[in-house]
Amino acid sequence: MQFGEMQCLFDLDTALLSETQMAKGLQLFVNRLSFYTTSEQLKKIFSPFGVVTEARLVKDPRTQRPKGFGFVTFESEADAQNALNSLNGRIVDGRLIFVEVAETTEAVENKTSQK
Numbered sequence: 001m002q003f004g005e006m007q008c009l010f011d012l013d014t015a016l017l018s019e020t021q022m023a024k025g026l027q028l029f030v031n032r033l034s035f036y037t038t039s040e041q042l043k044k045i046f047s048p049f050g051v052v053t054e055a056r057l058v059k060d061p062r063t064q065r066p067k068g069f070g071f072v073t074f075e076s077e078a079d080a081q082n083a084l085n086s087l088n089g090r091i092v093d094g095r096l097i098f099v100e101v102a103e104t105t106e107a108v109e110n111k112t113s114q115k
Helices: 003-015 019-023 039-049 077-087 105-114
Strands: 027-031 052-059 066-074 098-101
Touching: 027 077, 039 052, 039 066, 039 077, 066 077, 077 098
Parallel strands: none
Antiparallel strands: 027 066, 027 098, 052 066
């Protein structure tokens, strides 16, 4: 395993929520965000669909710049699914974003070990 691969695994591992929250389908993974989108804007974008308990952008640990993806956590599974259906493939801040249910740390590790 090369250094870049280890850094990628570390970033993904620290970015995911607990498997208990994931089992409920409350956390969404949002990809291809503008590098100018803030956590507050992300929360505002998803708030019309229900109570957002957390909206978090993943940042480069060295530069503290957003990496272009993040996670949004909802209080309700139905609200999370509604947001996913409504916002996936939409243009936000001039970028076409993709929204999907976030994977657990275990699922990410399984995919990585299969490569």
